[in-house]
Amino acid sequence: MSVDTATVARIAALARIKLGEGELEAMVPELNGILAWVEQLGEVDVAGVEPMTAVIENHLRLRDDVIDADPLTGGGIRDKVLANAPAAEHGFFGVPKVIE
Amino acid sequence: MTELTELGVAAIRDGVAKGDFTAAEVAEAFNANVAAAQDALNAFIVATPDKAIAAAKATDAKRAAGEALGKMGGVPIGMKDLFATVGVQTTAASHILEGFVPQYESTVSQKLWDAGAGMLGKLNLDQFAMGSSNETSYFGNVISPWRRNDGGNAPLAPGGSSGGSSAAVSARLCPAATGTDTGGSIRQPAAFTGITGIKPTYGRCSRWGIVAFASSLDQAGPMARDTRDCAIMLEAMAGFDPKDATSLDMPVPAWEAGLSADLAGKTVGIPREYRMDGMDADVAKSWDDGIAWLKDAGARVIDIALPHTRYALPAYYIIAPAEASSNLARYDGVRYGLRDLPDGAGLQDMYAATRAAGFGAEVKRRILIGTYVLSAGFYDAYYTQAQKVRTLISRDFTAAFEQCDVILAPTAPSAAFALGDNIDDPLSMYLNDVFAVPASLAGLPAMSVPAGLNREGLPLGLQIIGRPFDEQGVLNAGLAIEQRAGFAAKPEKWW
Numbered sequence: 001m002s003v004d005t006a007t008v009a010r011i012a013a014l015a016r017i018k019l020g021e022g023e024l025e026a027m028v029p030e031l032n033g034i035l036a037w038v039e040q041l042g043e044v045d046v047a048g049v050e051p052m053t054a055v056i057e058n059h060l061r062l063r064d065d066v067i068d069a070d071p072l073t074g075g076g077i078r079d080k081v082l083a084n085a086p087a088a089e090h091g092f093f094g095v096p097k098v099i100e
Numbered sequence: 101m102t103e104l105t106e107l108g109v110a111a112i113r114d115g116v117a118k119g120d121f122t123a124a125e126v127a128e129a130f131n132a133n134v135a136a137a138q139d140a141l142n143a144f145i146v147a148t149p150d151k152a153i154a155a156a157k158a159t160d161a162k163r164a165a166g167e168a169l170g171k172m173g174g175v176p177i178g179m180k181d182l183f184a185t186v187g188v189q190t191t192a193a194s195h196i197l198e199g200f201v202p203q204y205e206s207t208v209s210q211k212l213w214d215a216g217a218g219m220l221g222k223l224n225l226d227q228f229a230m231g232s233s234n235e236t237s238y239f240g241n242v243i244s245p246w247r248r249n250d251g252g253n254a255p256l257a258p259g260g261s262s263g264g265s266s267a268a269v270s271a272r273l274c275p276a277a278t279g280t281d282t283g284g285s286i287r288q289p290a291a292f293t294g295i296t297g298i299k300p301t302y303g304r305c306s307r308w309g310i311v312a313f314a315s316s317l318d319q320a321g322p323m324a325r326d327t328r329d330c331a332i333m334l335e336a337m338a339g340f341d342p343k344d345a346t347s348l349d350m351p352v353p354a355w356e357a358g359l360s361a362d363l364a365g366k367t368v369g370i371p372r373e374y375r376m377d378g379m380d381a382d383v384a385k386s387w388d389d390g391i392a393w394l395k396d397a398g399a400r401v402i403d404i405a406l407p408h409t410r411y412a413l414p415a416y417y418i419i420a421p422a423e424a425s426s427n428l429a430r431y432d433g434v435r436y437g438l439r440d441l442p443d444g445a446g447l448q449d450m451y452a453a454t455r456a457a458g459f460g461a462e463v464k465r466r467i468l469i470g471t472y473v474l475s476a477g478f479y480d481a482y483y484t485q486a487q488k489v490r491t492l493i494s495r496d497f498t499a500a501f502e503q504c505d506v507i508l509a510p511t512a513p514s515a516a517f518a519l520g521d522n523i524d525d526p527l528s529m530y531l532n533d534v535f536a537v538p539a540s541l542a543g544l545p546a547m548s549v550p551a552g553l554n555r556e557g558l559p560l561g562l563q564i565i566g567r568p569f570d571e572q573g574v575l576n577a578g579l580a581i582e583q584r585a586g587f588a589a590k591p592e593k594w595w
């Protein structure tokens with residue numbers, strides 16, 4: 001499989017990365033080079049093989065059902081959450097208008 | 101007395117404890133080296149000399165009060181700029197996180213401070229840890245302190261992604277540094293600069309507070325001058341953390357106390373698939389040296405097969421970009437980091453403009469590949485197939501470890517290359533990690549130890565791969581090589 005300019009434009013739109021026309025053109029052969037190289041995985045016989053889900057066997061834990069049991073990951077830290085926001089306003093994240 | 105900056109972790113810890121010198125004297129000596137090398141090597145993004153002094157003074161005060169000093173008491177270290185540090189800019193070497201000042205501390209860095217270490221600064225790296233030469237940093241290339249013996253003085257790559265860490269440790273700017281390893285990012289830079297580095301079993305070190313690249317692969321580990329120093333620092337970094345869902349709920353072994361270079365009764369596997377056509381002659385020789393050294397240490401050496409080795413790198417270059425495309429979706433110009441809001445732009449345009457301005461070329465390339473292989477219609481052909489191949493690679497190791505205790509291989513296919521040599525060809529750059537990636541895909545502990553110098557006078561590393569949770573076996577084989585290799589070379593100071 002290989003990609004053309006229209007496909008790369010679609011992927012870039014999905015990934016929310018604006019690419020200029022020159023960048024788009026340059027990306028097509030680069031991505032095709034990588035995709036052609038990974039294509040060799042298709043020759044591996046994977047009949048009956050489950051895809052890897054965890055490299056080291058582990059079980060998913062549930063945390064105790066306690067509010068703010070860990071203050072680092074609990075709530076009540078609005079100002080810290082907003083501290084690095086490019087446009088914090090009135091205790092919220094500011095964004096451009098989303099409704100016309 | 102030896103110059104303080106020639107000392108490693110164990111020597112500093114013991115010297116401070118005995119009162120041979122103070123922690124403050126050590127911090128001052130390293131602070132001076134950091135400042136003097138910055139223009140030439142560019143190993144640090146931010147230096148934090150005051151933090152190093154403050155931690156050292158706290159250690160000296162504890163000693164005066166007769167209190168315990170901790171596993172890393174009085175040892176100043178470099179922190180890869182991928183670990184969130186309270187109040188100190190954390191960038192992942194990207195423009196999109198330039199100016200980001202974390203409000204919390206990563207688990208691993210907090211553990212190191214709790215163990216008595218101090219921070220000399222935040223180390224440069226490949227942007228979002230994506231690269232093998234430290235040429236993708238927004239903050240400029242790191243220059244290796246090493247030079248070829250041809251007198252040409254070509255600037256060489258320190259390896260990547262932990263290139264600031266490897267350059268700083270080998271240039272004596274810090275006795276040890278943190279690294280992270282997703283597909284070789286501790287081991288390859290360690291090999292390129294003649295230092296030692298270990299990636300532990302996946303889950304040993306908490307990922308909480310480490311800027312995420314590929315979460316099923318990312319592991320933190322120490323980079324230092326020798327095996328003992330790595331064992332000490334890894335003990336301080338590892339341990340269960342409920343804030344990381346994949347953290348291993350197991351006690352941290354006493355790796356330093358368990359060090360032994362006697363390998364009697366141990367079997368070392370030599371994977372025949374790693375001996376590739378056209379292998380660099382010096383690399384091949386260093387591998388043969390390693391085999392002889394491990395035999396001399398009492399080990400039995402056997403050939404083993406890891407049949408799916410050649411598929412590891414292509415599988416990695418589907419899985420890692422897929423995870424990266426998902427992880428890096430968080431950089432949107434809303435909650436933290438850069439925002440690029442063109443005139444009259446809406447929310448979607450702001451996302452696209454912010455990410456275009458904030459990510460470097462290699463990061464964009466990987467996000468696009470990841471987005472493509474996860475997109476509807478291609479997911480099974482690429483991503484699911486790669487995860488199945490990953491299962492087969494992991495099974496190869498499981499089968500091999502029924503016959504042997506550790507595996508010995510080169511760390512990288514060559515010594516350090518010159519800056520610019522591979523940057524225009526992503527595939528040739530990716531091949532640097534051909535020997536490192538299989539252990540990453542299987543989540544295994546793996547380390548690089550210096551084996552000697554090649555014909556150009558540049559360091560070569562040997563890699564030891566172990567069973568899950570057997571960091572001790574890996575460290576012990578590393579120690580056996582270290583004692584026999586007698587590697588004492590260091591870069592001649594030109595900076």
